[in-house]
Amino acid sequence: MKWPLTSFIAAASILVSTQASADTLDNVVDRGTLRCGVVLDFPPIGYRDANNQPAGFDVEYCQDLAKSLEVEAEIMPVTWSERLPVIATGRADVVFGATSDTLARARTVGFSIPYAVYFSQGVINADSGIESFEDIRGKRVAAALGTMPEQEWLKIAEQWDETHSYQSYQSENEVFLAVAQGKADIGLTTNTAVKAITEQYDSLDPGPRMPWTPDYTSIVGKRQDVTWLNYLNLFVTHQVRSGRYDELWSKYVGAEQSPELRIPGVLY
Amino acid sequence: MQESMSFFTGFGLNDLWFLGEAALKTLWISVLSISIGTLLGTFFGWLLHEGKWVATFTIAPILDVFRSVPLIIQLVLFYNFAPIIGLNFDPFASGVVILTLYTAALVASVARGGIESVPPSMRRASRSLGMSYWQDLFHVVLPIGGRAVFPAWVGVVLGVMKDSALVSVLGYVELLKASQVLITRTQEPLLILAIAGAFYFALSYPISRYAHKFEQRWSK
Amino acid sequence: MFDYNFHWRPVLKTLPDLIQAGLTTLEVASLSMLIGIVLGLCLALMRMNMTGPLKWFAVSWIELARNTPALFQLFFFGFGLGAIGINLTPYTIILTGLSFNCAGYLAENFRGGFQAVPDTQLKAARCLGMNAWQAYTRIVIPQVFRVVYHPITNQMVWAVLMSSLGMLIGFRELSGETQFFASRTFRIFEYFAVTAVLYYIIVKIVLAASRLLAMRLFRY
Numbered sequence: 001m002k003w004p005l006t007s008f009i010a011a012a013s014i015l016v017s018t019q020a021s022a023d024t025l026d027n028v029v030d031r032g033t034l035r036c037g038v039v040l041d042f043p044p045i046g047y048r049d050a051n052n053q054p055a056g057f058d059v060e061y062c063q064d065l066a067k068s069l070e071v072e073a074e075i076m077p078v079t080w081s082e083r084l085p086v087i088a089t090g091r092a093d094v095v096f097g098a099t100s101d102t103l104a105r106a107r108t109v110g111f112s113i114p115y116a117v118y119f120s121q122g123v124i125n126a127d128s129g130i131e132s133f134e135d136i137r138g139k140r141v142a143a144a145l146g147t148m149p150e151q152e153w154l155k156i157a158e159q160w161d162e163t164h165s166y167q168s169y170q171s172e173n174e175v176f177l178a179v180a181q182g183k184a185d186i187g188l189t190t191n192t193a194v195k196a197i198t199e200q201y202d203s204l205d206p207g208p209r210m211p212w213t214p215d216y217t218s219i220v221g222k223r224q225d226v227t228w229l230n231y232l233n234l235f236v237t238h239q240v241r242s243g244r245y246d247e248l249w250s251k252y253v254g255a256e257q258s259p260e261l262r263i264p265g266v267l268y
Numbered sequence: 269m270q271e272s273m274s275f276f277t278g279f280g281l282n283d284l285w286f287l288g289e290a291a292l293k294t295l296w297i298s299v300l301s302i303s304i305g306t307l308l309g310t311f312f313g314w315l316l317h318e319g320k321w322v323a324t325f326t327i328a329p330i331l332d333v334f335r336s337v338p339l340i341i342q343l344v345l346f347y348n349f350a351p352i353i354g355l356n357f358d359p360f361a362s363g364v365v366i367l368t369l370y371t372a373a374l375v376a377s378v379a380r381g382g383i384e385s386v387p388p389s390m391r392r393a394s395r396s397l398g399m400s401y402w403q404d405l406f407h408v409v410l411p412i413g414g415r416a417v418f419p420a421w422v423g424v425v426l427g428v429m430k431d432s433a434l435v436s437v438l439g440y441v442e443l444l445k446a447s448q449v450l451i452t453r454t455q456e457p458l459l460i461l462a463i464a465g466a467f468y469f470a471l472s473y474p475i476s477r478y479a480h481k482f483e484q485r486w487s488k
Numbered sequence: 489m490f491d492y493n494f495h496w497r498p499v500l501k502t503l504p505d506l507i508q509a510g511l512t513t514l515e516v517a518s519l520s521m522l523i524g525i526v527l528g529l530c531l532a533l534m535r536m537n538m539t540g541p542l543k544w545f546a547v548s549w550i551e552l553a554r555n556t557p558a559l560f561q562l563f564f565f566g567f568g569l570g571a572i573g574i575n576l577t578p579y580t581i582i583l584t585g586l587s588f589n590c591a592g593y594l595a596e597n598f599r600g601g602f603q604a605v606p607d608t609q610l611k612a613a614r615c616l617g618m619n620a621w622q623a624y625t626r627i628v629i630p631q632v633f634r635v636v637y638h639p640i641t642n643q644m645v646w647a648v649l650m651s652s653l654g655m656l657i658g659f660r661e662l663s664g665e666t667q668f669f670a671s672r673t674f675r676i677f678e679y680f681a682v683t684a685v686l687y688y689i690i691v692k693i694v695l696a697a698s699r700l701l702a703m704r705l706f707r708y
Contacts, residue, residue, distance in 0.1 A: 041452055048453055052286055077439055081671035088674055089351040089492060108674045145658075146671030167578070168658045168668065173452040174567070180455075181570035200455065336645075336691040337684045338652035341663065345684060348677040352492040426555075433557035437656065444560060451567065458571040461564050465556050472555040 024093050024221065024228040032071050036062035037078040037086045037095035037220075041144075041171040043196045044252040045098055045116075057252040058096035061115070061219075064244060065094065065235055079170060081146035084109050087220050094232065095220040098190065100148040110225065111218035112232035115239070116249075117259040118190040118215040120149045122207030123176060123197050128185035133208045142167040142175045142184035149188035152212045180204050190215065192253050216263060236261075279454045284463070290446030291467040297442060298429040301364050305371025305428070306421070312372055313379025314405075327376075334373035340434045342366050347438050363435035367428060374424045381420070382413035415486060422479035426472055433468075443467055498673045499682050509665035510686050514694075516654070516661055517647040520583055524590025524647075525640070531591055532598035546595070553592020558650050561585045566657050578659035586647055593646075597639040601632035634706060641698040645691055652687070662686060 028034050038058050040046045046056040054075045066073035076092055083097040087109045098118060101111040124130045130139060137160060143150040145168045157163045167184050169175045175187040180201045188210065189197070198204045219232045239245045240261065249258035312331060316323045334342065346366050350357040357365070386409050394408045395401075436445035447464035451457045534546035553561070562585040565576060576584065605628050613623035633640075655663035662683060670679040 048449060050280075050453075051282070052449060052453070079439075081667065082439075082676075084674040085348060085670075085676045089348055089677070091351045091356075104672075105674070145667065151672070168660075170656060170658075171452070177451070177455065177457065177567055177570070181567070181575060182573070183570055183575045333684075333688060336649075336688045338649040338663065338687055340652050340655070341680055341684050341687060344676065345680045348680070352677065430555075430557040433559050434653075436559075444557065444563075448563075456571070457563075457567040461560070461568045465552075465560055465564070468556045468560060469552070473551065476555065 024225050028093055033074045034066040034071050035074050035092045037076045037083055037092040039097040040077045041173045057248050060248050061096050080144045098217045099220050100215045101218045110221050110223040110229045113236050114216040114218055114261050115236045116217050120210035121191045121194050122186040123204050124186045124207035125179050126203050126205050139185035140165045141186055142178050143188040144172045144175055283450055290443045294443040298432045301367035302371055305368040306375050309372035309375025310379045312376035316380045317383045331373040331376050334370050339431050359438035359440035363440055371428050378417050378420045382417035385416040386413045419483050495675050499678045502669050509662045513651050513661040516651050520586035521644050521647050523587040524594050527591035528594030531595035550592045550595050553589050558589050559653050578657050582654045582659045597636045601635040604635045605631045
């Protein structure tokens with residue numbers, strides 16, 4: 001393994017020094033396709049319909065973005081843990097994947113202004129007896145690998161000394177399946193998914209809301225590419241101004257007021 | 269509020285079709301990588317046999333890496349490395365590249381064994397009958413050595429076909445990924461896994477039976 | 489496009505954890521091999537000596553294990569069994585899955601091994617006054633192990649490589665741990681490159697250990 005690594009690094013470093021300066025915006029317009037990473041196991045934000053085609057809030061957002069650029073949208077299904085690497089390695093132009101704009105992630109990728117807001121909430125097995133957040137002590141907790149609930153929970157679990165009872169799954173759906181089958185007592189997800197999920201399974205109930213802060217999620221683009229991130233910011237404001245944001249939110253999430261995207265008390 | 273909107277739907281006949289199509293994709297990616305990989309691997313095997321010292325220090329260690337690192341790690345590594353050097357490979361292409369190299373690494377040692385199973389006296393005999401080196405290789409070594417290692421080669425083929433399930437990790441919707449997609453949507457893991465298992469069995473079992481028959485007929 | 493910056497520092501910082509996880513990999517692989525050898529021996533004997541349901545059971549186990557992907561088998565022991573209320577922990581899933589798979593492959597190796605020991609030896613042992621148990625454990629099985637020693641070593645390497653599938657079912661062996669760290673730092677390539685090296689080292693250690701053991705066991 002030694003030789004490929006060193007030669008890879010050598011090749012890459014040569015290439016780094018001769019990088020072209022064309023930005024993503026130019027590339028997308030020139031290529032005629034927008035490569036969108038979307039997480040498809042996150043109903044109703046991203047899922048597959050009865051014909052196994054991608055659908056959901058994020059999918060429509062991607063198509064809207066492509067339309068604004070007058071290019072074709074190419075939906076690239078990604079998992080939770082893949083969604084940032086696909087940007088870092090340049091495999092996708094943009095990722096819609098309910099990505100929280102944490103500072104740790106911002107070291108690797110660039111974020112637009114928030115385009116959707118979520119709260120972390122649990123779905124519980126009907127037999128688990130969990131009613132409040134404190135009840136989670138001593139229970140088996142599951143979440144999807146590389147998600148914000150996972151990272152937030154592990155911080156708390158460390159204080160409670162319960163990291164050993166945490167289970168990590170490849171996708172949010174596996175989390176729900178695990179809780180429904182009784183492999184775990186509570187699965188951590190977002191408020192938007194809870195209704196759809198608990199209607200689907202008899203053995204699942206809505207669980208307590210998690211104590212951490214609301215999840216401001218952003219469109220993800222290449223960190224170095226500020227002009228592209230500016231374009232994404234403008235796109236987000238246009239979606240709100242044109243009423244498309246409200247329309248899609250009520251279509252997929254339900255009638256409740258679409259959340260306010262401004263963060264109170266600070267200029268963003 | 270659209271109450272009627274459903275994000276989960278039951279298992280239907282079109283889903284069986286979806287699985288069947290995915291099984292064809294499994295077959296396609298396997299056939300492609302196995303055929304290229306076998307040609308490549310045979311060539312490597314010949315190199316290993318002929319270029320004894322040079323080959324031992326050049327291609328042998330590289331092929332060894334492909335046999336000593338889990339396929340899933342190879343796939344993830346290559347898939348994430350390709351875009352870094354500017355290759356825009358989709359999951360299918362990345363899968364084919366790695367599966368081909370993986371097959372080649374396995375076939376190389378099989379092929380080398382095949383060449384070495386032909387007694388040198390027989391090769392000397394064919395050369396003294398006036399055959400050229402290449403005539404000897406294609407008309408003597410290939411049929412006799414090939415026959416000796418045919419069962420081992422079939423083992424590689426079946427292994428690679430089953431290992432192609434790992435390309436699902438990159439998001440290529442082959443048989444196993446398709447069944448995951450359906451489990452996500454229909455929430456009926458047992459039924460769907462049983463069907464997917466039946467498809468795999470149907471792809472693999474006949475080949476292994478057929479090879480076994482062949483082997484028995486030859487050993488008579 | 490070529491503006492990827494490598495970050496190796498976070499990977500090196502977690503190297504001790506990765507090595508620890510590598511030991512977990514070895515542990516799971518060795519345990520499932522031990523179980524696999526015992527079960528494989530039973531399956532081989534059942535397939536050769538029994539009739540009726542017991543033989544049928546052994547044949548279906550062996551064929552299912554050999555003709556479906558290992559990853560499929562793991563999914564089956566995970567969510568498949570979960571659907572009927574049997575919930576295994578990730579550790580048990582990987583252990584059951586690998587043992588199931590190894591037993592199937594080893595059973596066929598053992599069968600070949602038994603066929604390689606001539607019948608007359610068993611008869612001779614019985615004539616010398618040994619009972620059936622003595623004849624098997626002292627005469628036949630030691631010879632069988634000699635024949636299948638190399639295949640068992642290969643299977644052990646396979647078990648190490650296959651245990652990497654643990655990352656897809658939430659088990660934190662070497663690959664799972666790597667994936668977990670990679671998902672926190674988004675440095676997939678760097679992490680998996682280091683893990684590939686670790687796997688290579690583990691496989692080399694296994695092979696070296698097997699060679700040493702063979703030298704002790706089979707010297708005459």
